[in-house]
Amino acid sequence: MNTFINKLKIFTLAGIVLVSFANCKAVDNANNKQKGAVIGAAGGAVLGAIIGNNVGKGGNGELGAVIGGVVGGGAGVLIGNKMDKQAQKIEEEIPGAEVERVDNGIVVTFDENSGVYFDTEKYNINAASQQTLNKLVNVFKEYPDTNILVVGHTDSSGPEAYNMTLSKNRAYAVTNYLISAGLNSGRFTTNWFGESQPKYDNTTAEGRAKNRRVNIAILPNEKMIEDAKKESNH
Numbered sequence: 001m002n003t004f005i006n007k008l009k010i011f012t013l014a015g016i017v018l019v020s021f022a023n024c025k026a027v028d029n030a031n032n033k034q035k036g037a038v039i040g041a042a043g044g045a046v047l048g049a050i051i052g053n054n055v056g057k058g059g060n061g062e063l064g065a066v067i068g069g070v071v072g073g074g075a076g077v078l079i080g081n082k083m084d085k086q087a088q089k090i091e092e093e094i095p096g097a098e099v100e101r102v103d104n105g106i107v108v109t110f111d112e113n114s115g116v117y118f119d120t121e122k123y124n125i126n127a128a129s130q131q132t133l134n135k136l137v138n139v140f141k142e143y144p145d146t147n148i149l150v151v152g153h154t155d156s157s158g159p160e161a162y163n164m165t166l167s168k169n170r171a172y173a174v175t176n177y178l179i180s181a182g183l184n185s186g187r188f189t190t191n192w193f194g195e196s197q198p199k200y201d202n203t204t205a206e207g208r209a210k211n212r213r214v215n216i217a218i219l220p221n222e223k224m225i226e227d228a229k230k231e232s233n234h
Contacts, residue, residue: 044103045102045103046067046102046103046105046107046217046219047063047064047067048102049100049102049107049109049215049217050063050107050149050151050197050215050217051193051197051199052197052198052199062191063149063151063191066147066149066189066191066219067105067149067217067219068219070103070104071104071220071225071228073232074228074231074232074233075225075228075229075231075232076104076228077232078228078231078232079104079220079224079225079228080101080104082143082220082224083101083104083105083106083218083220084101086106086139086142086143086146086218087099087101087106089139089142089143090106090108090136090139093135093136093138093139094108094115094132094135094136096113096114096115096132097109097110097114097115097132098110098111098114104219104220105217105218105219105220106217106218107215107216107217107218108136108215108216108217108218109213109214109215109216110132110213110214110215110216111209111210111211111212111213112209112212112213113209113210115128115129115132116129116132116133116174116214117129118170118212121166123166123169123170123173124173125173125174125177130177133174133177133178133181134181136178136216137178137181137182137183140178140183140187140218141182141183143218144184145220145221145223145224145227146187146218146219146220146221146224147187147188147189147218147219147220147221148178148183148187148188148189148216148217148218148219149188149189149190149191149215149216149217149218149219150171150172150174150175150178150188150189150190150191150214150215150216151171151190151191151192151193151214151215151216151217152166152167152168152169152170152171152172152174152191152192152193152214153167153192153193153194153195153197153198153211153212153213153214153215154166154167154170154194154195154211154212155195155198155202155207155208155209155211155212156195156198156202156208156211157202157208160194160195160196163194163195164192164193164194164195164196165194166194167192167193167194167195168192168194170192170214171190171191171192171214172190174214174216175188175190187221195211198211199211199213
C-alpha cells in the first residue's frame with residue numbers, strides 16, 4: 001500500500017512538473033506571438049523591406065516603435081499620395097537605387113552597386129556616394145515632414161563582432177553626411193544589424209554584395225499625420 005502511495009506521489013509530482021513546463025512554454029509562445037503582433041502592427045512591411053524574411057523571427061521591437069503604426073482611412077490615402085510623389089522623385093533622381101513603397105513609408109536600399117559605395121572594410125563616404133546622397137538631401141528638403149531611419153548591414157565575411165561595428169559605422173556615416181548637408185538631426189534614427197539580417201545568399205559573391213547594404217526608410221512624422229487627419233475630416 002505504501003509503495004502504491006509513493007508511486008502515486010511520484011506520478012503526481014511528475015504531472016505537476018510537466019504541466020508547469022507546458023505552461024512556461026505556452027507563456028513563451030504567447031509572448032512570441034505578442035511580439036509578432038506588435039511588430040506586425042508597427043509597419044511589418046517596412047521592417048520586411050529592411051530585414052527581409054526575419055520579421056517573424058524575433059524581429060526588432062525598437063525598430064518597430066520607430067516605424068510606428070500604419071495610418072488608415074482618408075488620412076492614409078493622403079499620406080500615401082505624398083509618399084508616392086516622393087518615391088517617384090527619388091527614382092528619377094537616383095536611378096540605381098531600389099525604391100519600395102510599403103505601408104505609409106518608402107524604403108530605399110543602396111548596395112555596393114547602386115549609389116552608396118563603401119570600399120572593403122571602409123566606412124567613409126567617397127565622392128561617388130556623396131553625389132548620390134546630395135540628390136537625396138534635395139528630396140528630403142522638398143518633403144520636410146518625414147522622419148528618416150538609416151540602417152546598416154554587412155555580409156557574413158569576417159568576425160561577427162567586427163561586422164556589427166562596421167555596419168554601425170557605415171550607417172552613422174550616411175546619417176552624419178545627410179545631417180551635415182543641412183537636414184534636421186531630429187528627423188533621424190540610426191540602427192545597424194551587422195551580418196545578422198541577410199536578404200540574400202551569403203554563399204555567393206552576388207549575394208554578399210547585396211547584403212553589404214544601407215537601408216533608408218522614409219516615414220511620415222507627426223505633423224504629416226495630423227495634417228492628413230485634419231484634411232481628411234474636412
